[in-house]
Amino acid sequence: MTAPIKVVSKTADVLTTSQSESDEKRGRELRKREEAIGKLGRQRAKARERCADGDRDACEKAADLSDQIEREQDRAR
Numbered sequence: 439m440t441a442p443i444k445v446v447s448k449t450a451d452v453l454t455t456s457q458s459e460s461d462e463k464r465g466r467e468l469r470k471r472e473e474a475i476g477k478l479g480r481q482r483a484k485a486r487e488r489c490a491d492g493d494r495d496a497c498e499k500a501a502d503l504s505d506q507i508e509r510e511q512d513r514a515r
Contacts, residue, residue, distance in 0.1 A: 471510060478507045 455463075482503035488496035 471513065475507055475510050478503050478510065482507065 482500050485496045485500035485503060489500050
């Protein structure tokens with residue numbers, strides 16, 4: 439008599455995402471976003487150095503990277 443209940447329970451477990459699984463997924467997404475922001479920040483720092491040395495293209499790239507960083511940060515909110 440308990441077999442149908444076990445099947446329904448197991449099916450429900452398979453079909454639903456637990457809170458801990460949701461938290462883990464969110465954590466992975468946040469870490470990926472933070473890594474992307476960090477990479478962009480390092481690229482921007484290098485571009486700023488080249489910009490300070492007179493490379494106009496690097497100045498434009500630094501500004502573009504700043505915009506990208508801002509967009510990534512906005513997505514995190």
